[in-house]
Amino acid sequence: MSHKITALTVRDVRFPTSVEQHGSDAMVRSASVLCSVRLCRHTDPDYSAAYVVIHTACGLKGFGFTFTLGKGTQIVVCAVEAVATLVVGKSLQEIVSDFRGFYRLLTSDGQMRWLGPEKGVIQLAVAAVLNAVWDLWARAEGKPLWKLLVDMDPRQLASCIDFRYITDALTEEEAVDMIVKAQEGKQQREDQMLKEGYPAYTTSCAWLGYPDQLLRQLCTDALKSGWTRFKVKVGGDLEDDVRRCRLIRQMIGPENTLMIDANQRWGVAEAISWVSRLAEFKPLWIEEPTSPDDILGHAAISKCHSRVMFKQFLQASALQFVQIDGCRVGSVNENLAVLLMAHKFQVPVCPHAGGVGLCELVQHLILFDYISVSGSLSNRMCEYVDHLHEHFTSPVVIRDAHYMPPKDPGFSCEMLESSVQRHQYPEGEVWKLNISK
Amino acid sequence: MSHKITALTVRDVRFPTSVEQHGSDAMVRSASVLCSVRLCRHTDPDYSAAYVVIHTACGLKGFGFTFTLGKGTQIVVCAVEAVATLVVGKSLQEIVSDFRGFYRLLTSDGQMRWLGPEKGVIQLAVAAVLNAVWDLWARAEGKPLWKLLVDMDPRQLASCIDFRYITDALTEEEAVDMIVKAQEGKQQREDQMLKEGYPAYTTSCAWLGYPDQLLRQLCTDALKSGWTRFKVKVGGDLEDDVRRCRLIRQMIGPENTLMIDANQRWGVAEAISWVSRLAEFKPLWIEEPTSPDDILGHAAISKCHSRVMFKQFLQASALQFVQIDGCRVGSVNENLAVLLMAHKFQVPVCPHAGGVGLCELVQHLILFDYISVSGSLSNRMCEYVDHLHEHFTSPVVIRDAHYMPPKDPGFSCEMLESSVQRHQYPEGEVWKLNISK
Numbered sequence: 001m002s003h004k005i006t007a008l009t010v011r012d013v014r015f016p017t018s019v020e021q022h023g024s025d026a027m028v029r030s031a032s033v034l035c036s037v038r039l040c041r042h043t044d045p046d047y048s049a050a051y052v053v054i055h056t057a058c059g060l061k062g063f064g065f066t067f068t069l070g071k072g073t074q075i076v077v078c079a080v081e082a083v084a085t086l087v088v089g090k091s092l093q094e095i096v097s098d099f100r101g102f103y104r105l106l107t108s109d110g111q112m113r114w115l116g117p118e119k120g121v122i123q124l125a126v127a128a129v130l131n132a133v134w135d136l137w138a139r140a141e142g143k144p145l146w147k148l149l150v151d152m153d154p155r156q157l158a159s160c161i162d163f164r165y166i167t168d169a170l171t172e173e174e175a176v177d178m179i180v181k182a183q184e185g186k187q188q189r190e191d192q193m194l195k196e197g198y199p200a201y202t203t204s205c206a207w208l209g210y211p212d213q214l215l216r217q218l219c220t221d222a223l224k225s226g227w228t229r230f231k232v233k234v235g236g237d238l239e240d241d242v243r244r245c246r247l248i249r250q251m252i253g254p255e256n257t258l259m260i261d262a263n264q265r266w267g268v269a270e271a272i273s274w275v276s277r278l279a280e281f282k283p284l285w286i287e288e289p290t291s292p293d294d295i296l297g298h299a300a301i302s303k304c305h306s307r308v309m310f311k312q313f314l315q316a317s318a319l320q321f322v323q324i325d326g327c328r329v330g331s332v333n334e335n336l337a338v339l340l341m342a343h344k345f346q347v348p349v350c351p352h353a354g355g356v357g358l359c360e361l362v363q364h365l366i367l368f369d370y371i372s373v374s375g376s377l378s379n380r381m382c383e384y385v386d387h388l389h390e391h392f393t394s395p396v397v398i399r400d401a402h403y404m405p406p407k408d409p410g411f412s413c414e415m416l417e418s419s420v421q422r423h424q425y426p427e428g429e430v431w432k433l434n435i436s437k
Numbered sequence: 438m439s440h441k442i443t444a445l446t447v448r449d450v451r452f453p454t455s456v457e458q459h460g461s462d463a464m465v466r467s468a469s470v471l472c473s474v475r476l477c478r479h480t481d482p483d484y485s486a487a488y489v490v491i492h493t494a495c496g497l498k499g500f501g502f503t504f505t506l507g508k509g510t511q512i513v514v515c516a517v518e519a520v521a522t523l524v525v526g527k528s529l530q531e532i533v534s535d536f537r538g539f540y541r542l543l544t545s546d547g548q549m550r551w552l553g554p555e556k557g558v559i560q561l562a563v564a565a566v567l568n569a570v571w572d573l574w575a576r577a578e579g580k581p582l583w584k585l586l587v588d589m590d591p592r593q594l595a596s597c598i599d600f601r602y603i604t605d606a607l608t609e610e611e612a613v614d615m616i617v618k619a620q621e622g623k624q625q626r627e628d629q630m631l632k633e634g635y636p637a638y639t640t641s642c643a644w645l646g647y648p649d650q651l652l653r654q655l656c657t658d659a660l661k662s663g664w665t666r667f668k669v670k671v672g673g674d675l676e677d678d679v680r681r682c683r684l685i686r687q688m689i690g691p692e693n694t695l696m697i698d699a700n701q702r703w704g705v706a707e708a709i710s711w712v713s714r715l716a717e718f719k720p721l722w723i724e725e726p727t728s729p730d731d732i733l734g735h736a737a738i739s740k741c742h743s744r745v746m747f748k749q750f751l752q753a754s755a756l757q758f759v760q761i762d763g764c765r766v767g768s769v770n771e772n773l774a775v776l777l778m779a780h781k782f783q784v785p786v787c788p789h790a791g792g793v794g795l796c797e798l799v800q801h802l803i804l805f806d807y808i809s810v811s812g813s814l815s816n817r818m819c820e821y822v823d824h825l826h827e828h829f830t831s832p833v834v835i836r837d838a839h840y841m842p843p844k845d846p847g848f849s850c851e852m853l854e855s856s857v858q859r860h861q862y863p864e865g866e867v868w869k870l871n872i873s874k
Contacts, residue, residue: 021787045547069546075558082508094716110482111507117701120557121512164482264554267604 003092007055008084008129012068012073013065013415014048014425015356015388028391038140044072047388049356050077050125052132053422056092056163062136066128066327067355073425079125082112087129096137096277099160103333106163118308123330130331131361135411145332146364150190150371154179160332162335175340182373189371197402198366199377200384201229201257203354206248210235210425215244219251226400229257229286229381237266239272247283254282257381260289284379309339317424321379323352326361332411339369348378354385359396363403390420440529440577443523444492445521449510450502450852451485452793452825460545483507484825486718487514487562488792488857493529499573500851503565503764504792510862516562519549524566533574536597540770544599555745560767561785567768568798572848583801584770587627587808588617591616598774599767599840602745612777619810626808634839636814637804637821638666638694640791643685645670652681656688662673663837666694666818668724672702675711682718694818721816722758744774758816760789763798769848776806785815791822796833797849800840828856 035292050073052061054063068076070074086105095102096380106126107118116122149157180216205218206226222230234241241260249258260283266274307329324335342349349369351362359382366382373382382403389395393414397404406412422429489508491499505513523542532539543563544555553559575582588593595612642655642664659667669685678697682828697720703711708726744766747797747818759779761772779786786806788799796819801821811817826832830851834841843849859866 069551071522072548072552075512075516075549075552079512079558082512085508111509112512115512115558115561120559121516121552122557124552150822165704267602269605332819341672419784 001055003060003136004057005054005088005090005092006057008080008132009055009078009085010047010077010128011051011420012077012425013051013420013423013428014070014073014358014431015391016430017047017387018045018070031096047356048073048425049415050080050128051415052080052128054087054132054136056136060133060136062139063410064130064132064135064331065126065357065413065415066123066124066131067358073145076128077126079112079115079121080128080355081091082291083109083122083125083129085322087133092133092136092140095133099333100162102133103130103160103162103330104164106375107330118330122202125325127327127329131326131413134332135186135413139410140333140337142409144364144408145215146367146371146405149332149336149364149368150186154183157318157336160333161340162307162333163337166337166341170335170341170344172338173342173392175337178340178343179372182375185375186371189375193367193371193405196365197399197404198370199229199381200401200403201259201350201381202227202230202384203231203261204384204386205230205232205355207246208233212244212247213275215247216251223252227240227262228252228255228260228401231261231383233263234260234278235262235274239279241274242277245278245283249281256398258283259285261291262289263293287323306335307341321348322347323383324349324362324365325357326358326365326398332365335365339365339373343369343373348376348380350380351382353383354387356388357392357415359384359403360387360392360394363396363406364411366403367405374394391415391423412413439494440573441494441499442491442525442527442529443494443776444491444519445524445569446490447514447517447521447565448488448857449485449514449862450488450793450857450860450865451507451510452457452828452860453867454484454824455482455507462542466751480522483706484793485510485862486852487517487539487565488682488852489517489565489745491524491569491573492503492737497573497576498590499569499576501565501567501573502794502850502852503561503568503570504515504795505561512558512720512840513561513565516549516558517565517605520546520559520562520566524570527584528569528572528669529577533692534769537599539568539570540597540599541601544767546741549703555767560841561764564764567770568848568850571769576847579846580688580845580851581801582846583729583804583808583842586769586773586805587623591620592775595598597770599744599770603774603778605612607774607778607781614779615616615780616809619812622812623808624685626812629839630804630808630842634836634841635807636818637799637838637840638787638818638836639664639821639823640668640670640698641719641821641823642667643669643681645673649681649684652684653688656685658667660689665689665838667698668696669720670700671715672699672711673696675714678698678711682715682720684717696722696724696867701725724760744778757784759784760820761785761799761802762789763795763802764792774801776802778840780806780810785813785817788819790820791824793825794849794850794852796821796826796840797829797831797843800833800843801848820828828860 018243046072048068049065050068052064066076083106086109106129110121125228134145138148141148154176157179158172161171161175163170202222206215207276230248232245232250252258258281260278266289275286275289276305322338324338329335329338339434340351349366353359353362362382370377392412393416394406394408394412425431460808472639483506486502487505489501503513509855520543523546535700543566549601570584575585578585592615594616595609600609602605636745639659642659643652646692661734667685676739697715699708703726712723712726761775766772766775776786786803788803790796790799799819805815805860829849830853831843831845831849862868
């Protein structure tokens with residue numbers, strides 16, 4: 001069967017997370033959403049997705065999306081529509097038999113490369129489309145994405161990666177060698193994952209806007225549910241941060257793990273002085289202390305928009321943890337390059353998640369990393385945020401603070417059609433009610 | 438008068454430069470356009486602009502644009518429409534009295550910052566809007582933009598710059614000091630510019646696709662017109678590059694200046710080996726040898742998308758020349774930061790130009806740099822490409838290979854309304870005729 005792609009549709013789906021804060025039952029969840037982004041000056045954080053469906057001649061569909069915020073979605077939708085013209089008419093077989101070529105076609109289109117290259121809106125649009133292609137491929141093979149990757153021949157895996165601009169850090173031959181070497185013990189690791197799952201940490205306990213009482217309550221609940229790793233948002237007010245970090249460290253005790261996240265709040269000097277005040281609470285890492293483009297200014301960890309940026313952060317020893325993202329870099333193809341480079345530089349990968357569906361996506365990548373690349377769980381964990389999972393057909397399953405490997409075929413990208421219709425902007429029911437938007 | 442902004446319109450204006458190659462008279466000019474971008478894999482290079490007009494209550498208008506390619510324009514237009522909502526209703530006075538705040542409002546909008554920050558489509562859209570604001574301001578003052586900047590109080594100049602993320606390289610106090618120090622000799626430099634103009638170099642002689650015969654002819658003509666500095670496109674085929682560089686070096690002699698431009702063609706190792714073969718022709722610089730994001734991989738020069746990237750290239754001594762751009766960074770505000778940092782690091786600024794209207798824009802910035810910041814012409818020159826000037830109401834004036842300072846009020850952004858209407862996509866006359874597009 002050829003799986004010829006006959007159409008690619010994209011919809012603007014927005015969840016009114018900045019409006020719901022005025023609700024009552026939804027108070028806690030919405031406040032968490034609100035506070036998570038306020039520090040980034042995301043004052044109106046309607047968590048959103050540019051949601052892609054690929055249609056094929058045989059009826060099989062692929063689903064994909066990228067995570068955005070509110071009115072930014074319409075810009076990404078416009079970019080996806082432009083990228084779509086490069087996809088429709090091709091067959092899945094044609095694409096995956098030269099996936100590197102297809103990746104380059106999308107990231108190097110003559111008229112759109114100028115808008116990046118490989119960054120910002122264009123990269124988000126390419127990620128949404130490629131996520132749908134990978135979902136389609138996994139569905140065609142009847143496997144969850146992580147399993148498709150784990151079972152794939154090392155040469156074919158490497159052939160999905162565009163090594164342009166990174167061969168000074170990682171060549172194709174090195175990549176193949178690394179994957180071949182990691183075959184040892186693969187089956188045991190896969191069995192282990194299916195039984196125990198992949199360790200997660202929670203960001204749902206300590207958003208910036210929470211009163212101390214709520215923070216205490218959430219920590220108590222989380223400890224009872226088996227959570228041992230906690231991330232705290234900081235960067236609003238220093239004395240406030242000191243008090244909150246002290247409280248949480250007291251709650252979770254010295255053995256559990258604490259991370260802090262400043263959401264790009266500081267300049268370089270400010271970051272250094274601020275963080276030294278918080279050092280007594282022994283954070284494992286400081287996330288996004290400054291501009292995400294500032295390689296030389298970084299002393300810690302960062303999210304990056306492409307393999308070229310990740311390469312330099314690694315080369316410059318400017319990060320101690322790599323946070324991959326399912327929507328911000330060029331989908332699975334580019335994440336493969338980042339996972340392999342991180343392994344070469346022996347830096348642990350701890351995926352970024354949250355938003356809309358980011359947990360659903362990255363669980364596949366981190367399972368693949370453990371089973372087929374790094375083979376290690378040391379200093380590794382995957383972020384977990386507890387919201388918006390109810391809109392997905394195959395939501396993540398967390399058990400004892402671990403991600404349990406998904407079993408449904410695909411990349412876990414599909415949303416409930418009823419959720420999509422209700423939240424489509426501006427015509428969906430949710431938005432008709434929120435006329436103030 | 439309050440200059441209250443009542444509307445902001447944006448139009449998708451495309452010049453069919455990839456189609457015109459089939460014309461006859463236009464052959465040479467169109468071939469030049471075509472070849473300039475082919476190496477970037479811009480195979481369908483319709484030079485385009487997202488063209489902005491700001492309307493005010495008193496009837497004064499501000500014009501601005503950003504340079505794009507073909508279908509990429511519709512994505513930028515969509516982004517400009519989103520940014521416009523932040524501008525309409527404000528007055529010019531309100532904006533310029535806190536220009537840093539306004540810059541941050543545009544670059545840090547909660548729902549759009551996620552799409553960058555400060556890069557790609559969003560940054561291009563912000564640049565188009567800010568270019569129009571600066572044009573409006575200069576018109577309101579009845580001065581060309583360079584003169585508005587030259588006459589501005591040092592503190593007010595510095596107050597237009599967002600120092601966030603760059604204070605480890607340049608603080609506001611340092612910036613003010615530098616501008617104050619450079620006041621000495623300012624009047625003489627301004628007089629000199631008005632008399633002699635700012636030195637330019639030409640990129641119009643040696644596009645990659647030119648046959649040797651044409652190349653010889655164009656070099657001969659340019660030498661006769663007083664040109665002494667020439668840029669050659671390379672990166673297609675090494676033996677071809679060697680032959681063409683040898684030919685041009687022979688034509689222009691050992692005293693004149695040669696630069697080469699690889700348009701992001703190579704990986705790092707490839708760049709080093711390729712460039713060493715061309716070293717015998719003594720190029721002054723090698724432009725864009727690799728990915729524009731690769732700071733550590735750069736051994737030469739680069740165009741960057743923000744002050745955060747420029748800062749690091751300077752800190753890492755990864756470039757020997759800074760190429761500013763009128764559309765790719767955040768307009769005048771961010772270019773001021775880059776000019777000041779370049780001066781602090783003692784790296785000469787040689788603006789990037791060409792495209793649509795880039796020459797018209799950067800001439801203002803480089804005049805300001807000479808008169809009010811660097812005070813030096815050593816190793817400095819501004820790129821010149823000879824096309825599409827006929828569509829502007831105040832096109833650049835070149836005399837003896839020098840840019841003559843513009844005298845009309847504004848930022849030279851305004852296009853002829855007839856040109857805009859003819860080239861508007863898809864409804865303009867030019868596009869109706871080119872139905873194949």
